[in-house]
Each structure stands twice: as C-alpha cells, then as structure tokens.
Amino acid sequence: xxxxxxxxxxxxxxxxxxxxxxxxxxxxxxxxxxxxxxxxxxxxxxxxxxxxxxxxxxxxxxxxxxxxxxxxxxxxxxxxxxxxxxxxxxxxxxxxxxxxxxxxxxxxxxxxxxxxxxxxxxxxxxxxxxxxxxxxxxxxxxxxxxxxxxxxxxxxxxxxxxxxxxxxxxxxxxxxxxxxxxxxxxxxxxxxxxxxxxxxxxxxxxxxxxxxxxxx
Numbered sequence: 001x002x003x004x005x006x007x008x009x010x011x012x013x014x015x016x017x018x019x020x021x022x023x024x025x026x027x028x029x030x031x032x033x034x035x036x037x038x039x040x041x042x043x044x045x046x047x048x049x050x051x052x053x054x055x056x057x058x059x060x061x062x063x064x065x066x067x068x069x070x071x072x073x074x075x076x077x078x079x080x081x082x083x084x085x086x087x088x089x090x091x092x093x094x095x096x097x098x099x100x101x102x103x104x105x106x107x108x109x110x111x112x113x114x115x116x117x118x119x120x121x122x123x124x125x126x127x128x129x130x131x132x133x134x135x136x137x138x139x140x141x142x143x144x145x146x147x148x149x150x151x152x153x154x155x156x157x158x159x160x161x162x163x164x165x166x167x168x169x170x171x172x173x174x175x176x177x178x179x180x181x182x183x184x185x186x187x188x189x190x191x192x193x194x195x196x197x198x199x200x201x202x203x204x205x206x207x208x209x210x211x212x213x214x215x216x
Contacts, residue, residue, distance in 0.1 A: 004163040006151055009074035009093035012050050013043040013100035016093040018172050018193045020102055024110070024164040025089070025150070029139030034112035036128055036138060038104055040194040040201045042177045044090070046070055046099020056177060056184030059099035070099040075151030077161055079135070081142040086132030089140055091150065091163065105131050105178065105192070108200045115139075130202045171196040176214075178204055185210030 001024060009016055018041075025036045045052070046059030046067070054060055058080065059067040069078040070092055078090040078101045094100030107128040109116045116127045116137035128134040135141075140148065140159060148156045150163040173196040176186050183189070185207035194201045206214075 001164045001166045004075065004151055004165040006074045008165055009091065009151070010095060011093070012095070013045055013093050013102050014050065014191050016091075017041045017043040017102045017191065018174075019165075019168065020091065020104075021172060021193060021195050022166045022169040024166065025104065025107070025138060026111075026162045026164060027138045027140060027159065029159040032112065032115035032118075032139065034116050034137055034139065035110050036104075036107035036134065037110050038107050039198045040104075040106035040192070042103040042105055042193075043191040044101050044103065045094070049094055049098040049100050054184065054189065055182060056180040056189065057099075063099070067099065069147045070101050071097075072147065075149060075163065077140065077145070077148050077150050079140050079142045079146040079148070082132060087135040087140060087142045088131040089135050089138060103131055104134050106194070106200050106202050107134050108198070109137060125199050129200050169195055175204070176210070177207075178202060179207045180210060181207040182209045183213045186214035188214075 044057040045054040047062050059070045074093045076092045082088050090101035090103045109127045117123045128137050144157045150161040174190050177192045
C-alpha cells in the first residue's frame with residue numbers, strides 16, 4: 001500500500017468512492033493506534049459539484065460553518081456529529097472550489113482491536129460496522145478533529161490520521177445510500193459502494209420518505 005495523495009482524491013466523490021474500498025484509514029489518538037480496512041462508503045456532492053444536484057448532502061445549500069471542511073482541499077477529514085451522538089468520518093474529495101466527501105460507512109479492524117474494543121465496548125465483526133461505530137473506534141471526534149489532514153502529516157489535539165491507498169477491489173456492489181431521506185435515498189442516487197459479501201458491511205434501511213419516492 002502507499003499513502004494517498006491529493007491527486008488521488010481530486011475527482012468527483014462518486015468517482016473516488018469505489019476506489020476507497022480496500023484502502024485503509026490509520027489513526028493514532030492519545031497514543032492508541034487503530035487500522036481500518038474500508039469496506040463500505042457513500043458519496044456526497046455539495047452545491048455545484050458534478051452535473052446532478054445532490055439533495056442528500058450537508059453542502060447541498062452552500063457553504064456553512066458546519067460543512068466548511070467539505071469545501072477545503074482533498075485529503076482532509078470532515079468529522080460531523082450525527083443525531084447529537086455519533087462522530088462520523090468523511091474523506092474530503094473533489095475538484096478545487098467544490099464541496100464533496102465520501103462517508104466511511106464500515107470497515108474491518110485489522111490492527112488495534114484492543115483499542116477499538118475499549119473505545120466501543122464491543123468485539124468481533126461489528127466493531128466498525130456502520131458510520132457511528134467506525135467513527136467511535138477510529139478515535140476521531142467532532143469537533144476536536146474535524147478537518148484533520150489524512151494526506152499530509154498533522155498532529156491535531158492528540159490525533160494523527162493517515163489514508164493509505166491499495167489495489168482496486170474487484171467485487172464491488174452499488175446501490176442507494178442508507179437512511180437518506182427522499183429521492184436522495186433511492187436508486188436515483190446509487191452512490192453507496194461496498195465490498196460484495198464482506199461481513200462488516202452494514203444493513204440497508206430506507207430513509208424518511210425514500211421508499212415512497214422510489215415507488216416502493
């Protein structure tokens with residue numbers, strides 16, 4: 001494997017997302033290291049990014065204090081708070097001047113399982129199954145680590161993050177994003193990608209109004 005570069009992450013998020021499968025997010029937080037092999041992701045485009053407006057993105061209406069990291073240079077991590085509880089980790093990507101990110105939805109813990117279990121209170125394949133759990137075991141926290149650079153070398157409030165690039169994965173599945181409301185959570189946006197058959201991948205569920213928008 002090799003360290004990811006900003007050029008790797010320069011294309012549109014929907015193009016970068018499948019290439020992140022099999023890549024690794026390696027973190028060291030307060031001296032404890034955890035290595036995560038990424039198995040499931042979702043792409044999100046901000047306003048003006050790509051040919052199709054994305055109503056499911058945090059940056060769909062433009063730049064705000066919350067989504068500011070999404071508008072920055074590729075390779076930083078957008079760490080946001082979900083439901084007031086879970087810190088979720090996104091890899092910022094896309095052309096300069098645009099907003100976009102790839103949500104890391106699930107991963108396999110390949111190093112640091114003791115630290116991951118201590119942070120989460122769980123063990124086994126479910127350690128990083130789902131974006132909230134992945135964020136928890138990574139040790140990265142909103143708002144302490146929002147914007148941390150995973151391509152350059154940065155120490156931010158006791159944390160380091162590194163994104164490592166691997167060979168392309170052959171068995172990739174794609175479909176609607178999980179739990180996203182309305183049309184943005186249907187097959188109109190097949191922007192969720194996962195390693196087919198991997199046991200760490202999370203289960204699909206419809207978002208509010210998405211099943212109706214899909215005609216289901």
